[in-house]
Amino acid sequence: MSVDAIAPKPAPIPPQPPAEPPTYPQWLGHPKPLWMLFMTEFWERFAFYGMRWALVLYIVAQFYRGDASGEAPASELYGAYLALVYAAAIFGGYVADKLIGYQRAILLGALFMAAGLFLITIPTDAWLKLGLATIIVGNGLFKPIISTMVGKLYAPTDSRRDSGFTIFYMGINMGAFLAPILTGLLAEKVFGSDGMPAYKVVFIASGIGMMISLLWFWFGRKQLKGVGAAPAGATGPGRMVAVTIGALAAIPVYYFLLTIDAGVLNWILIALFVAPAIMLLVEGIREGARQRDMVIAMLIIFGFNVLFWMFFEQAGSSFNFLAQNIVDRDLGGWMFPVGWFQSVNSIAIITLAPIVAWLWVKMGSANPSIPRKFGLGLIFNGLAFLLLMFALSSLVDPATLKIPFWTLFMVYVIQSVGELCLSPIGLSMTTKLAPAKLTGLAMGGWFLSIAIGNNLSGMFASSVSGEGGMTLASAHAGYTFGFWALLGAGVLLFLIAPLIQRLMHGVK
Incomplete structure (x- = not known):
């Protein structure tokens, strides 16, 4: 037996507390x-x-x-x-x-x-x-x-x-x-x-x-x-x-x-997402059934996150063409600039964020679970598209073939409510559900889910415009699809929320 084998083992070094800031x-x-x-x-x-x-x-x-x-x-x-x-x-x-x-x-x-x-x-x-x-x-x-x-x-x-x-x-x-x-x-x-x-x-x-x-x-x-x-x-x-x-x-x-073709890029992004997803799942399995379940719950929510951003990010693409060509921006002889619609989201976030935060606290034990908050985000996003469906089918001015200004303005507001239900909890949820050793990798997975959604947003906007540019008919057809896709996903997430919550093992 060697001397090292019989020598007393050094005491383990205790974990160091985080460094205090200056x-x-x-x-x-x-x-x-x-x-x-x-x-x-x-x-x-x-x-x-x-x-x-x-x-x-x-x-x-x-x-x-x-x-x-x-x-x-x-x-x-x-x-x-x-x-x-x-x-x-x-x-x-x-x-x-x-x-x-x-x-x-x-x-x-x-x-x-x-x-x-x-x-x-x-x-x-x-x-x-x-x-x-x-x-x-x-x-x-x-x-x-x-x-x-x-x-x-x-x-x-x-x-x-x-x-x-x-x-x-x-x-x-x-x-x-x-x-x-x-x-x-x-x-x-x-x-x-x-x-x-x-x-x-x-x-x-x-x-x-x-x-x-x-x-x-x-x-x-x-x-x-x-x-x-x-x-x-x-x-x-x-x-x-x-x-x-x-x-x-x-x-x-x-x-x-x-x-390269947007479809090819999407497969590349999916491949980049699959790799960390498998690594996270393998690590979760290695750490036990509880951590495995939490990783599965996280990956399911990542999938719904893709869908949310696919339709939310029309703000930088198809909604601009809608504002330029189909929305009546004439406000009493003054033309509302197209770019100003982009500011509505920020106004809504600044105004509504304290209200939504207060509401979650006020609800106490009735506060929706993380999956149901994501579901609400999808449903509110869908309601914005429902408003566009209504405007493009029932509010078109026959003389100008344009829809009222207030409709697109309110679309941004309604989408902002959906964003407040979903986006602020995404990063926090990821850090709570990911294996401790791979939290950074899990954050990468979260960002990649947004990336896939953003690329799909461009592909969806492209289909709304078609080969000849956006028309009333193409916008109505595209946004109708957006409404049903978001509503269906939101309702599905609500229905399976108890299952996902069980997989989360008490994480709130």
Whole structure:
């Protein structure tokens, strides 16, 4: 017997408590860096939503000379772009955690996004896709990281933590609210007209917004006192150069994915989703029946999440064509800009979020389970399409062949109620149901489910427009399908909710 075998075993090292954040100056009851991150995210969301409403309209106007036959390919490209934005977010966490740190990931991501927005202004199809691919790479580095930074400002036991995230969430919605209003005014009232919007100005304004976000964080990051800095031993330029080269190399990959058929891209995204799903299921089985059941419940809800985003994300594609061509935007001689409809969601979220949160608390033990909240999200999304069905069949003005302004406005409001039932609990649910060893992988699965839904949203919008562009008949047929699909899924989820709840083993 060796000496090692008879020597006393060292005591196991107890788990280390999470590192306490530095002591920060306070402003309005919160760490001062929160407000710096608030404005950084505000301008990033300004950039993202500033160009969102204009993208498909610009593609039709610039590359199809305004011909409605361009609506279908424009919608598919938009869906692919949005899908890859979410898929790219999976890699950002690894790069920040292991390679360059959170601060440098945010700066590099902002730089790539700004460059991509300016590239879009070059009026060729190749530069458009190159610009979108560059934005995708930048978003993958930026978006999943800045939210994590907010959490690092507070100790795990700090009671202000949830309030801090609420303030940060307001920054997201304020940027999303103001961006379409400002860029819509610039495009349709200042540098162009309602008939000939100056879409380039939209992308330039969004690019400037992204540069402000970059500079705001660059000058404000000293307030973080080292939180989110590069990992030990990685403070030099070597890893930063390597990640930059890797990001540049990823641009042609995303460019290629933007050029392939949307159906092929969907199979690629599904394959990317299946791999972590199998790994999660295997780990769940290894940990026992309880964890296996929880993984199964999580994957079932992921499937319904795909359907929700498939129809919710019509906001950036088919709803824009609907607003431009079929909605009566003449308000007493003043033409309501198309892009302003994009701000309705943010207004509704800011207004209704406290009400919905209060309602869940007020309901107490009658508070719906997670599956039923998802079911409500699907049903409210479906009710928005029911309103469109009614408007397109019964409210069409025979003289103008357009539907009333209020109908599309209320569609965005009703969809926002559905979003509040579903979206805020998705990430929380994932962290609770996933195996502890694979929580990050499960978060990747959540983002991939949204990515698949976004790509399908482009394919659905393409079918609504058809080969010749959106008409009253094609819109009615498409949105009728959307209503029945969402209603059916919502009702099904309500019916099987007790089964899913049992699989969740008490997780609420």
